[in-house]
Amino acid sequence: MTRPSLILVSPNIERKGDEFGDLSISLSETYQKALMSCGAIPLPLPATTSRELISECVSRCDGVLLTGGEDIDPRLYGKKLPPRLCGTVTVTPDGGARDLRELTLIDEVFRQRKPLLGICRGHQVLNVALGGTLVADILAQIPSRAASSPLA
Numbered sequence: 001m002t003r004p005s006l007i008l009v010s011p012n013i014e015r016k017g018d019e020f021g022d023l024s025i026s027l028s029e030t031y032q033k034a035l036m037s038c039g040a041i042p043l044p045l046p047a048t049t050s051r052e053l054i055s056e057c058v059s060r061c062d063g064v065l066l067t068g069g070e071d072i073d074p075r076l077y078g079k080k081l082p083p084r085l086c087g088t089v090t091v092t093p094d095g096g097a098r099d100l101r102e103l104t105l106i107d108e109v110f111r112q113r114k115p116l117l118g119i120c121r122g123h124q125v126l127n128v129a130l131g132g133t134l135v136a137d138i139l140a141q142i143p144s145r146a147a148s149s150p151l152a
Contacts (some may be wrong), residue, residue: 065117
């Protein structure tokens with residue numbers, strides 16, 4: 001009998017934890033149910049930016065899932081947003097620690113050659129980690145593209 005895969009999941013950051021009034025990690029039940037339904041065990045990544053601890057977590061898991069959430073800080077992909085767009089980008093409430101944590105996590109995943117899946121924000125941060133850029137607001141920055149979208 002094989003053991004279930006242990007999947008390290010990068011959680012979201014909440015503004016206020018119920019117990020101590022600090023920042024808190026949260027992991028949607030949807031991600032957990034999806035992993036468990038295919039026989040995997042979800043394990044949330046601790047709220048740390050310590051490379052040593054992140055490295056150890058990656059070494060103990062069978063794969064990594066980068067979840068959705070807030071926008072990535074535009075400074076990480078070389079964008080200085082026009083003032084009119086600054087209010088449309090919602091970055092993580094932890095002062096960028098989630099961005100740093102996930103960039104470190106991606107670096108470790110590649111270094112240790114582990115499977116990786118990014119969903120929504122997850123694939124965006126993967127793009128940034130690999131040197132890509134993002135469009136912060138398609139409607140405002142590329143109106144011609146938004147008009148041709150089936151979602152417009």
